[in-house]
Amino acid sequence: xxxxxxxxxxxxxxxxxxxxxxxxxxxxxxxxxxxxxxxxxxxxxxxxxxxxxxxxxxxxxxxxxxxxxxxxxxxxxxxxxxxxxxxxxxxxxxxxxxxxxxxxxxxxxxxxxxxxxxxxxxxxxxxxxxxxxxxxxxxxxxxxxxxxxxxxxxxxxxxxxxxxxxxxxxxxxxxxxxxxxxxxxxxxxxxxxxxxxxxxxxxxxxxxxxxxxxxxxxxxxxxxxxxxxxxxxxxxxxxxxxxxxxxxxxxxxxxxxxxxx
Amino acid sequence: xxxxxxxxxxxxxxxxxxxxxxxxxxxxxxxxxxxxxxxxxxxxxxxxxxxxxxxxxxxxxxxxxxxxxxxxxxxxxxxxxxxxxxxxxxxxxxxxxxxxxxxxxxxxxxxxxxxxxxxxxxxxxxxxxxxxxxxxxxxxxxxxxxxxxxxxxxxxxxxxxxxxxxxxxxxxxxxxxxxxxxxxxxxxxxxxxxxxxxxxxxxxxxxxxxxxxxxxxxxxxxxxxxxxxxxxxxxxxxxxxxxxxxxxxx
Numbered sequence: 309x310x311x312x313x314x315x316x317x318x319x320x321x322x323x324x325x326x327x328x329x330x331x332x333x334x335x336x337x338x339x340x341x342x343x344x345x346x347x348x349x350x351x352x353x354x355x356x357x358x359x360x361x362x363x364x365x366x367x368x369x370x371x372x373x374x375x376x377x378x379x380x381x382x383x384x385x386x387x388x389x390x391x392x393x394x395x396x397x398x399x400x401x402x403x404x405x406x407x408x409x410x411x412x413x414x415x416x417x418x419x420x421x422x423x424x425x426x427x428x429x430x431x432x433x434x435x436x437x438x439x440x441x442x443x444x445x446x447x448x449x450x451x452x453x454x455x456x457x458x459x460x461x462x463x464x465x466x467x468x469x470x471x472x473x474x475x476x477x478x479x480x481x482x483x484x485x486x487x488x489x490x491x492x493x494x495x496x497x498x499x500x501x502x503x504x505x506x507x508x509x510x511x512x513x514x515x516x517x518x519x520x521x522x523x524x525x526x527x528x529x530x531x532x533x534x535x536x537x538x539x540x541x542x543x544x545x546x547x548x549x550x551x552x553x554x555x556x557x558x559x560x561x562x563x564x565x566x567x568x569x
Numbered sequence: 570x571x572x573x574x575x576x577x578x579x580x581x582x583x584x585x586x587x588x589x590x591x592x593x594x595x596x597x598x599x600x601x602x603x604x605x606x607x608x609x610x611x612x613x614x615x616x617x618x619x620x621x622x623x624x625x626x627x628x629x630x631x632x633x634x635x636x637x638x639x640x641x642x643x644x645x646x647x648x649x650x651x652x653x654x655x656x657x658x659x660x661x662x663x664x665x666x667x668x669x670x671x672x673x674x675x676x677x678x679x680x681x682x683x684x685x686x687x688x689x690x691x692x693x694x695x696x697x698x699x700x701x702x703x704x705x706x707x708x709x710x711x712x713x714x715x716x717x718x719x720x721x722x723x724x725x726x727x728x729x730x731x732x733x734x735x736x737x738x739x740x741x742x743x744x745x746x747x748x749x750x751x752x753x754x755x756x757x758x759x760x761x762x763x764x765x766x767x768x769x770x771x772x773x774x775x776x777x778x779x780x781x782x783x784x785x786x787x788x789x790x791x792x793x794x795x796x797x798x799x800x801x802x803x804x805x806x807x808x809x810x811x812x813x814x815x816x817x818x819x
Binding site: 433443444 | 647653657659662
C-alpha cells in the first residue's frame with residue numbers, strides 16, 4: 309500500500325506540474341495576442357538570452373562536431389568510408405545534437421538565471437508589489453522572456469549546428485586528412501532543407517520548454533534563499549529531462565513528415 | 570462619519586490547517602486613518618493583503634466602493650488596485666531598477682511616455698517623502714527607512730484613494746520611525762487618502778490613528794479611538810497596550 313501511495317502521489321505531482329506549465333503557456337500566449345508587448349523588455353531579454361549565450365553555444369557546437377568527427381573517422385576508416393564522416397556529422401548535428409545540446413546548455417545558463425531572478429522577486433515580495441501596482445506578472449515577466457526565447461533559440465540552434473559542421477570540416481580535412489571535396493560533396497548530397505527545418509522546429513519547442521518551466525519554477529518559489537536555490541535546481545533538472553523526452557517524440561513525429569534520405 | 574469605503578464581512582482565511590482570520594468584520598471610512606493592532610503572527614498582514622486582492626479568503630466578502638473584490642479575477646482586480654496603494658514591510662522595491670525608475674514605474678506602466686512629465690512627477694513624489702537627490706541610487710544601497718520612503722513615493726505617484734501600510738515602522742530606529750509617522754500623517758492631510766496601517770508599534774499608533782482596531786484570535790476584539798483604547802480596562806487590551814506577555818520569568 310505505501311508503494312502505491314508513493315506512486316500515486318508522484319503521478320499526481322507530475323500531472324499537476326504539467327497542468328501548471330500548460331496553464332502558464334496558455335496565459336502567456338493569450339497575453340501575447342491580447343495584451344501590451346513591452347518591446348524594451350523583449351529586446352533586453354534577447355540580448356540576455358541570444359547574445360549572452362553565444363560563447364557557450366559556439367564552444368558546445370564546435371567541440372561536439374570536432375569530437376564526433378574524430379570518433380566517426382576512427383570507426384569508418386577501417387571500412388574505407390572516411391568520406392561518410394561529413395554527412396553523418398552534419399545530419400546528427402542538424403537532427404539531434406544541435407537542438408538538444410543547445411537546449412540543454414541554454415536551460416543551464418538562461419533557464420536557471422530566469423528561475424533565480426523571478427524566484428528572488430517572488431520571495432522578496434517584488435511580484436506582490438507588481439500585482440499591487442496593477443501589473444500582471446505574466447505580462448511583465450513571462451511574455452518578454454517567452455518572446456525573446458522564441459526569437460533567439462532558432463538562431464542559437466543554427467549557430468550550434470554551423471559551428472559543429474565547420475569544426476567537423478576542419479578536423480576531418482586538416483587533421484585527419486579526409487578529402488575536402490568528397491567531404492563537402494557527400495555532406496551536400498545527404499543533408500537538405502528538411503534537416504534545417506527539423507533543427508529549427510526542435511529549437512522552437514525547446515524554447516517553450518525552457519521558458520515556461522523556468523518561469524513556473526520561479527513564480528512558485530517560496531521559503532527564501534533555500535526556495536530560490538531549489539527552484540533553480542528544479543529548473544535545470546526538469547528542463548533537461550523534458551528536452552530529452554520531448555526530443556524523442558519530436559524525432560518520431562518529424563521523421564514521418566521529413567523522412568530521412 | 571462618512572459612509573464606509575471598505576466593508577469587510579465575515580472574512581475567514583486558513584493557512585494550512587491553521588485558521589488565521591475567523592470571521593472578521595470591519596468598516597473603513599473614507600478619509601480616515603485606521604490603525605490595526607495585534608500580536609505578531611496574528612493575521613494583520615494577511616488581512617491587509619486581502620484588501621488589495623493579493624490573497625483570496627476562504628469565505629467572506631470585502632466591498633470596495635460597493636463591489637465585492639473577493640469575487641474578482643486577477644485581471645479584473647487591476648482597476649481596483651489602481652485606486653489602492655500598498656507599502657510593503659521591506660518596501661519591495663524592484664532591485665533591478667534605481668530609485669527614479671522604481672518611482673516612475675507605475676506611471677510608465679499606465680502609459681505615460683513623456684519624459685518631462687515623468688521626471689516632474691517623480692521629483693514631486695520624491696520631494697513629498699524627502700528623498701530628492703537619491704534618484705540614481707539602487708535599492709541595495711538604501712537604508713531601511715529610505716527604502717520605505719521610496720516605496721511610499723512609488724505608491725503615491727498616481728495618487729490612490731486608499732494606502733495600505735504593512736508595518737511601516739518595523740525595524741526602524743525611533744527617530745526614523747517618528748519621521749515615517751509624520752510622513753503618513755502629512756500624506757493623509759495633503760492627499761486626503763484613506764489609510765489602513767498595520768502595526769504593533771503603540772507610539773506609531775498614538776501618533777497617526779483616527780481609529781484603532783485590535784485584532785485578537787482572528788477577530789476584531791476592539792475598535793474605537795486611541796483614547797478609548799488607553800482607558801479600556803479589558804485585560805487583553807491592557808496586556809497589549811502595556812506590553813505585558815502574561816508569562817512569568819521562573
